[in-house]
Amino acid sequence: MKTKTLKRHFLKICFFAMGLPFLVNSSANAQTTKLTLDFTKNGPAVSPKLYGMMTEEINHAYDGGLYAELIRNRIFKDNKTKPEGWSLVQQDTTTKASIKLIAADPDNISFDERRHAINGALTTCLRLTVPKGGSKVGLANEGYWGIPVKPSTTYKASFYLKGTGSTPPRRFGPQGAAPTQAPAAPVIADNTAGPITVSIESNDGKTVYASGTIDLAKSTLWKKYELTLTTASDVKPTADARFVISTDRTGLYYFNLVSLFPPTYNNRPNGNRIDLTKMLIDMKPQFLRFPGGNYLEGPNFADAFPWKTTLGSIDNRPGHKGSWGYRPTDGIGLYEFLMWCEETGAEPLLGVYAGYSLDGDHIDAGPLLKPYVDDALDEIEYVIGDVNTYWGAKRAADGHPAPFKLSYIEIGNEDWFDRSNSYDGRFKQFREAIDKKYPQLTCISTIADAQYPTQKVTGKSPAVLDEHYYRSSWDMWENAHQYDKYDRNGPKIFVGEWATREGAPTTNLNAALGDAAWMTGMERNSDLIIMSCYAPLFVNVNTATSTAPKAWQWDSDLIGYNALSAFGSPSYYVQKVFSENLGNKIVSMNAENIPTQLKPLSKRDSINKVKQISVPTIFYAATQDDKTGAVYLKVVNTLGKVQPVEINLKGISNVSKNATLVVISSKKAEDTNTITDPVKIVPVTTKIKGIASVFKQKLAPYSVNVYQLQTVK
Numbered sequence: 054m055k056t057k058t059l060k061r062h063f064l065k066i067c068f069f070a071m072g073l074p075f076l077v078n079s080s081a082n083a084q085t086t087k088l089t090l091d092f093t094k095n096g097p098a099v100s101p102k103l104y105g106m107m108t109e110e111i112n113h114a115y116d117g118g119l120y121a122e123l124i125r126n127r128i129f130k131d132n133k134t135k136p137e138g139w140s141l142v143q144q145d146t147t148t149k150a151s152i153k154l155i156a157a158d159p160d161n162i163s164f165d166e167r168r169h170a171i172n173g174a175l176t177t178c179l180r181l182t183v184p185k186g187g188s189k190v191g192l193a194n195e196g197y198w199g200i201p202v203k204p205s206t207t208y209k210a211s212f213y214l215k216g217t218g219s220t221p222p223r224r225f226g227p228q229g230a231a232p233t234q235a236p237a238a239p240v241i242a243d244n245t246a247g248p249i250t251v252s253i254e255s256n257d258g259k260t261v262y263a264s265g266t267i268d269l270a271k272s273t274l275w276k277k278y279e280l281t282l283t284t285a286s287d288v289k290p291t292a293d294a295r296f297v298i299s300t301d302r303t304g305l306y307y308f309n310l311v312s313l314f315p316p317t318y319n320n321r322p323n324g325n326r327i328d329l330t331k332m333l334i335d336m337k338p339q340f341l342r343f344p345g346g347n348y349l350e351g352p353n354f355a356d357a358f359p360w361k362t363t364l365g366s367i368d369n370r371p372g373h374k375g376s377w378g379y380r381p382t383d384g385i386g387l388y389e390f391l392m393w394c395e396e397t398g399a400e401p402l403l404g405v406y407a408g409y410s411l412d413g414d415h416i417d418a419g420p421l422l423k424p425y426v427d428d429a430l431d432e433i434e435y436v437i438g439d440v441n442t443y444w445g446a447k448r449a450a451d452g453h454p455a456p457f458k459l460s461y462i463e464i465g466n467e468d469w470f471d472r473s474n475s476y477d478g479r480f481k482q483f484r485e486a487i488d489k490k491y492p493q494l495t496c497i498s499t500i501a502d503a504q505y506p507t508q509k510v511t512g513k514s515p516a517v518l519d520e521h522y523y524r525s526s527w528d529m530w531e532n533a534h535q536y537d538k539y540d541r542n543g544p545k546i547f548v549g550e551w552a553t554r555e556g557a558p559t560t561n562l563n564a565a566l567g568d569a570a571w572m573t574g575m576e577r578n579s580d581l582i583i584m585s586c587y588a589p590l591f592v593n594v595n596t597a598t599s600t601a602p603k604a605w606q607w608d609s610d611l612i613g614y615n616a617l618s619a620f621g622s623p624s625y626y627v628q629k630v631f632s633e634n635l636g637n638k639i640v641s642m643n644a645e646n647i648p649t650q651l652k653p654l655s656k657r658d659s660i661n662k663v664k665q666i667s668v669p670t671i672f673y674a675a676t677q678d679d680k681t682g683a684v685y686l687k688v689v690n691t692l693g694k695v696q697p698v699e700i701n702l703k704g705i706s707n708v709s710k711n712a713t714l715v716v717i718s719s720k721k722a723e724d725t726n727t728i729t730d731p732v733k734i735v736p737v738t739t740k741i742k743g744i745a746s747v748f749k750q751k752l753a754p755y756s757v758n759v760y761q762l763q764t765v766k
């Protein structure tokens with residue numbers, strides 16, 4: 054062949070290999086695909102905790118997400134240089150009103166900004182200066198990409214407020230400290246006492262959806278004010294709204310901890326969003342892994358998840374730096390995580406900080422690590438100690454005298470990143486201390502032998518290892534059988550974070566097909582895979598506005614939402630139907646003639662001359678309920694065409710002719726759900742007939758299929 058023709062030929066081959074996912078192995082295709090469920094074998098038990106949830110503060114999962122608080126930057130600590138989320142409202146610009154952060158930088162508080170702290174947590178406040186009265190002047194909060202307005206809804210508002218003149222504070226403080234040169238507070242007639250209006254209104258201020266007043270006392274002392282605001286029944290839902298506190302009188306007004314809550318799940322004070330909680334309950338989660346993820350570790354030692362300062366009244370929660378570029382309020386603190394578990398029927402799976410942070414620094418095992426081990430023991434005591442223990446008593450005082458259920462403790466997060474190899478020693482020290490005080494608990498190692506064979510934990514061999522997988526759908530299809538080969542005499546596996554990463558901010562159908570294939574592998578091997586949880590769970594889908602940044606940091610998430618509504622990704626529905634349709638025994642399965650397709654080579658693969666491999670296009674798993682005789686068969690078709698299968702129920706002579714089939718599918722693999730098209734892809738349930746010990750089915754293109762069969766025992 055001439056060079057040009059050769060080149061063209063080569064390009065053709067590359068294009069074919071890289072761009073045609075539907076290329077099917079034709080020899081296998083010619084024969085009938087058979088799936089045999091072998092009931093003659095007594096399969097092992099399915100792990101009762103197989104499906105759970107993993108959570109952390111990422112993508113505004115809590116603030117601007119599950120946590121129902123509507124006010125952004127409620128204690129004014131989000132940014133030292135400007136009151137993010139807040140703006141001045143003034144009807145008449147000649148009032149020359151202004152707002153200013155007071156004592157924003159703890160390392161540099163000017164003389165005139167001292168003496169406004171409420172306590173050690175509420176040290177920064179916002180001052181509204183009103184030089185001229187007579188018209189509406191106030192401050193507005195934009196919420197987390199809007200304040201959600203819904204009809205017939207009662208919101209609970211509260212805030213600290215003091216109105217005062219501007220007498221300069223007396224000069225005292227650190228010896229010799231020179232006062233910084235901030236301009237003194239202006240001297241304005243103090244007319245602050247009297248009614249203050251609180252409202253939820255449209256962003257242009259023209260429509261007031263709900264409003265009320267409090268009576269500001271004449272005092273130089275901070276006072277907390279509370280009121281409720283109720284919308285009318287004919288209000289049209291909108292998030293194009295703001296929260297405003299206003300006056301028409303001159304003076305200096307100081308605000309702190311401004312809060313607004315809509316109704317919460319179970320009406321729990323400081324509680325969670327109702328719609329999101331219901332979506333979680335629908336997943337039937339068996340456990341909740343918290344508080345992270347990277348959020349547990351923190352960007353540095355000082356900002357690891359500070360569970361102690363997340364307890365008690367929100368008045369005492371300073372928040373902390375967080376790991377994902379914004380400052381969490383810690384409104385969802387340790388107690389709230391535990392209540393979240395209780396509300397969704399999940400058991401807590403507690404991650405304890407193990408002395409390694411995201412900046413790569415670690416604390417050596419030994420005496421220097423002891424305070425961290427002690428801190429973890431305190432934390433466990435808070436969760437399960439009885440009311441006579443120090444931390445058990447604190448939990449009781451916070452509202453929950455009964456200990457929570459707890460079986461697993463995870464020591465750290467992704468400690469394979471710790472290149473110093475210090476985890477072995479750190480894990481041993483934590484585990485020995487926990488085993489001694491709480492022998493009923495199982496400690497999970499964050500380094501898994503199969504993933505990081507050179508970093509194995511050997512000092513005190515763990516009973517459970519946490520594996521994490523973020524993969525493409527191709528990689529999921531390639532690896533969906535990986536657990537079939539694992540050693541059954543080794544540690545159990547917790548797949549503590551995993552996802553097929555396609556689609557943003559939430560996943561698309563192709564990702565869901567990757568997820569479902571992967572989940573069949575976990576389910577077939579659920580004697581070994583004792584727990585698994587998808588990550589990340591939540592994403593606020595708002596893009597950047599002129600005043601607020603884009604809400605998410607991580608693409609491919611499970612549940613999306615804005616201030617008003619929420620939706621499940623196709624992956625969410627896969628989680629839901631897999632969890633809903635689970636027996637207690639694994640049914641052994643055998644497959645014949647599964648069509649395959651060639652996995653495209655990446656650019657790098659091509660350069661490295663990696664041999665192209667074939668991956669299956671049908672994935673399967675089955676479990677049965679040995680009490681009821683129900684059988685749950687899951688079959689995934691990753692191709693965009695119908696695939697026929699023959700299903701053989703070996704050893705079953707009596708099966709109901711009628712069955713239920715739940716299908717998740719769509720025309721295109723890139724199809725997805727969005728905030729404006731939230732239910733494009735949802736499970737569709739139909740009744741099917743003609744079930745026998747051998748029956749034929751046609752799998753819809755791009756489909757996840759769950760068959761509910763009824764056998765007679």
Ligand code: AHR
Nearest residue numbers: 346347348466467588589
């Ligand atoms: O899920 C997002 C992040 O991925 C987690 O915080 C971390 O544990 C992992 O690397």
